[in-house]
Amino acid sequence: MNEAIIQVDGVTKRYGTLAVLNGIDLSVPAGRFAAVIGKSGSGKSTLLGVVSGLEKADSGRVLIQGHDLSQLDEPQMADLRRQTIGIVFQSFNLIPSLSALENVLLPTFFEKEGTAADRRKRATDLLAQVGLGDRMHHRPSQLSGGEQQRVAIARALVNRPAILLADEPTGNLDAETGAGVLGLLLDMSRIFATTLLIVTHDLDVAGKADMTIEMKDGRIQHGNA
Amino acid sequence: MWLNYALRELLFRRSRSLVTVLSIAVAVIAAVLLTALAASYARAIRAPVETVGADVVVQITGDIPPKLEGLVFPHPNALVPAAATATIGRMAGVISVTRGVYMWELAPDHYQSVLGIEDGEAGLGSLSSRLIAGKPLHPGDRAILLDSDFASKNGVQVGAELDIGGTKFPVAGIVDAARGGKVVRADVYMPLAPAQELAAGAPMVQALYPFRRDDANLLLVKVDRQTLESVVDRTVAMLGKKGIVSSELSFREALSGVLFLSQRMGLIVAVVIGVFAAAFVLRATASAIAERRRELAVLQAVGWPWRLIRRQVLIENGMLALAGVALGVLLAVLIAAALGHISVTLDLPWDLSSTPHFIPDATLDRTQTITVPITVPWEAAVIAAAGGVMVALAAALALAASPPPQPWSLLRSE
Known part of the structure; x- marks a missing residue:
């Protein structure tokens, strides 16, 4: 088995008096596709937030490629996210004032290696790969939901991250579009040899995963690999 | 980006x-x-004050002469002691002090105001800049310039002679009254020396003041604008209640x-x-x-x-x-x-x-x-x-x- 690229040890998280994560232990090996399933309020999305470093755990530790997130300051955390983690959201979260291409370029903004032209080529190639080669200068408002999620996938992958986190990526899409987007997500993570941790309530999606983590009331109910 | x-x-x-x-x-x-x-x-x-080429006009209130005839000093124009003039000249921020003698000539059939003034930016130089006919005055001249209104009202032209205090003075030029403003405005302007002579010999001046040939009853003071307020304050303090010290500060108060x-x-x-x-x-x-x-x-x-x-x-x-x-x-x-x-x-x-x-x-x-x-x-x-x-x-x-x-x-x- 590959070494764990995501390691979660005894993580807890409370919102006020509500315990959302109750001592989560999780290990995802590099290159694997893991699906977190569970009902609404089970804590699966919060778990993804903690793994991304955008949500702080109250206790326990999260290691990403061996880096303990609690030991990183804000700039180091930003560096880690930019270089190692790509995130795809349920509601796409594109910047509305920017074009699809500019949205994809956002994570490359501070890259010191390569030229601006290289970065732009990488972004345009990615947009072409997700089927938006002819719509890269459109704004999000000019794109359909499925197209926006494709832009979001391209943005998440533009820095070739080792980890791709997806939070209900098909939740805002109709079934057909959702299936297309999911297929793209899986294909792209395979092409880029990315570890994929996806939060979903869709059991069909979970069925395609290498490992499934079922959550209930902030605990891992069941996990298989 | x-x-x-x-x-x-x-x-x-x-x-x-x-x-x-x-x-x-x-x-x-x-x-x-x-x-x-x-x-x-x-x-x-x-x-108003700037039009005479100065920042401060210094005068002293005096008395009314026993008879209003001949050359007299208006009561705001008492003799300014030479010591006061020297003290003002030494004040920090004072650039120049131009002395003047301002008089009225009162006769049964006519009245004219006369200003004798030193050379300089605030004196004869200021008059030169307002000259509209004739030639400017120089310190040694025994000639006069006339205010254009006065000249036209009395039908006097350049080259004519005018009697002042019993002495005839040739009219060297005419100055533009409107451009000169109304501060220390006179009908007749002359260099300081002849005005001092006239005042020193005027009975109704001598009846009130021991005015001598090098005295003055009016000072035009040019100051560094940064120090205007302090120069005014110190001058007022020095001259006391009888001092009349006019500057833009006076107008500022009037137009509060x-x-x-x-x-x-x-x-x-x-x-x-x-x-x-x-x-x-x-x-x-x-x-x-x-x-x-x-x-x-x-x-x-x-x-x-x-x-x-x-x-x-x-x-x-x-x-x-x-x-x-x-x-x-x-x-x-x-x-x-x-x-x-x-x-x-x-x-x-x-x-x-x-x-x-x-x-x-x-x-x-x-x-x-x-x-x-x-x-x-x-x-x-x-x-x-x-x-x-x-x-x-x-x-x-x-x-x-x-x-x-x-x-x-x-x-x-x-």
Whole structure:
């Protein structure tokens, strides 16, 4: 088995008096596709937030490629996210004032290696790969939901991250579009040899995963690999 | 991309951008225009004294002669002691002291005012600049210049002779009365020496004062403007209650209502508008940041460190501030050009250009209307511009000081 690229040890998280994560232990090996399933309020999305470093755990530790997130300051955390983690959201979260291409370029903004032209080529190639080669200068408002999620996938992958986190990526899409987007997500993570941790309530999606983590009331109910 | 992204963002949120730009522009317009008006009023109140080439006119109140006949000193023009003249000349900030002798000549059939004045910028030099006919006077001359109104009223021309105190003086030239203003205005001007001789020999002068051939009863003082107030204060303190020390400060007091509006009130209004504008900018920035909380969280999610996100907000506010400042200065310049000028009518005190009350013909209209162009003070524009930019940047810095504690809550699905 590959070494764990995501390691979660005894993580807890409370919102006020509500315990959302109750001592989560999780290990995802590099290159694997893991699906977190569970009902609404089970804590699966919060778990993804903690793994991304955008949500702080109250206790326990999260290691990403061996880096303990609690030991990183804000700039180091930003560096880690930019270089190692790509995130795809349920509601796409594109910047509305920017074009699809500019949205994809956002994570490359501070890259010191390569030229601006290289970065732009990488972004345009990615947009072409997700089927938006002819719509890269459109704004999000000019794109359909499925197209926006494709832009979001391209943005998440533009820095070739080792980890791709997806939070209900098909939740805002109709079934057909959702299936297309999911297929793209899986294909792209395979092409880029990315570890994929996806939060979903869709059991069909979970069925395609290498490992499934079922959550209930902030605990891992069941996990298989 | 910094600027490109900032520009896109500002255009995307047009209404909010417009509110911020207009808030800054209004504050800049107010600050610049009110300062321009205040500067114009300040120039206007300087004008009466400045027209004689001085900043301060010093006189001493005296007595009324036993008989009002021949050459007499008006009662605001008592002998100024030579020691006082010397003391004023030594005061810090005093550039020059020009002595003068101001007299009335009273006769049953005529009246004329006479001013003998030293050479210099505030004396004969000032007269030369107003010459409209003939030639200027020089210190050694025993000739006179006539006020144009006086000359035309009495039908006297250059080359004629005029009797003053029993001595005939040739008329060397005519000076433009209107351009000379009304402060220390006389019908007849001559170099100081012959005027001193006439005064020293005048019985009704000697009846009151031991006036000698090197004395004076009027001083025109030019000062470094920074020290005007202190020179005036020290002169007033030295001369006591009988001293008459006139300067723009006297007009400032006389016009306290107008000047309160133009200076203090202008400052207050500018500050109030500035505070409101700052509040608008702060509110607009706060709203923009609140609206964009999710967007800023996205930037965090794609790996932007907060200091660079804050820089982005700073750039956006800086661009808005520059647009607001540019618009404000442009509109202020256009409004100032459209207004053109201000006109101020001043009531000159009798002391500054005394005429005998009892001779109706000698009555002088002592109101002086001064028209001053409104010009944009660039120092004020620069300060207002810097203020506008600083407010906008401070608002961005204050409101984007630290990252939101839990950005995931803005981005998550559940």
